[in-house]
Amino acid sequence: MSRxxxxxxxxxxYHVMxxxxxxxxxxxxADCYSxxxxxxxxxxxxxxxxxxxxCLMGNHYHLLLHTPEGNLSxxxxxxxxxxxxxxxxxxxRDGPLFRGRYKAIVVEADSYLLSLTRYIHRNPVETRTPLVASLQEYPWSSYPAYLNKARAPEWLYRDFTYEALGRRDKYRGYKAYVEQGVDEELAEFYGRQRKYSVLGSEVFRERLLGGDKLVSAEVASRELVVRPPVSGENLVEQVxxxxxxxxxxxxxxxRPGRKGYNxxxxxxxxxxxxxxxxxxxQIARLFGGIHYSAVSQSVRRIKTRMAEDEELQSxxxxxSRGVIVRCNA
Known part of the structure; x- marks a missing residue:
């Protein structure tokens, strides 16, 4: 069977599962979800x-991802x-956890972004036995953050969905939209045993699946700025x-014998x-030619401290924000 x-x-x-x-x-x-x-x-x-x-379920997950740099794999x-x-x-334990390669469906975001977020967020109540009585009670999806009922992580992008919704009261409006249920088109699409690898119009599918030239034309038509790699030296300057x-x-x-937390x-x-x-x-050489095990210990300690110290995390x-701005300048 072909991949x-x-x-x-x-x-x-992409809708990734x-x-x-x-x-x-x-x-x-909770430790696993976190x-x-x-x-x-x-x-x-x-x-x-x-x-x-x-949306993270017991034995699977759903993600809606956008890849400015084209690097999903x-x-x-x-x-x-x-x-x-x-x-x-x-x-x-040891050994593999997932059944194999993830499934990624390319999405025509202009047409399907809003309805796809609803499909993903409704997973906990679309099971044979609903996991919660109210969707906003399910803690392992982005839905509570979309309703402003939970703190949104800095890496969660909600504004695209709110803009597609076009409602002044975005929290109440999105809640009402999700409670309407999954629309028939998406239910039919995801109900197929063998799903297409593209969720979009015929024109969108033909543009992507019509060969390398058409895919290249799709890329060329986008005015995108791909973030260049960040160097260690630039990161040190920003820190x-x-x-x-x-x-x-x-x-x-x-210096030998000198101790202190830096x-x-x-x-x-x-x-x-x-x-x-x-x-x-590589890091060990950059930081004065120390042994790489010292780098590993230092990284492990700082990750623990960041989890405990909000000021340090800030x-x-x-x-991180400064590096992104400088790279995209």
């Missing part, structure tokens, strides 16, 4: 993937691979600016790994 068609281009939108191997559970407790959301956040930072809606390798590692550590120190203070190797240095190391994709040995968020 599902993969269509990737800058600016593409995956199930547990042999329908096994992929989320067993670990997956952490992995989504990392994919956003590392690959510029925008998450517009999500790389982002999904991170999401599925890293989450599997975290799930295995949490559950003290120094936010933390009020010099790049030299961050990069300098500590959050700017640790944050810069972590961002070099998370945002620039540098390996531990500084890190400022660094």
């Amino acid at each position: 599902p068609l993969r269509l990737e281009y800058p600016g593409a939108w 995956n199930r547990g191997l042999a329908r096994q559970s992929t989320f067993l407790d 670990a997956f959301l952490d992995t989504l956040a990392e994919a956003h930072r590392r690959f510029s993937v925008q998450v517009h809606a999500y 790389r982002a999904m390798r991170h999401i599925n691979g890293v989450y599997t590692q975290r799930f295995n550590r949490l559950q003290k 120094a600016q936010v933390f009020g120190c010099s790049p030299a203070e961050i990069l300098a190797r500590s 959050p700017a240095r640790s944050v810069a190391m972590w961002l070099c790994q998370d945002r620039a994709g540098l390996t531990l040995p 500084l890190v968020d400022r660094v």
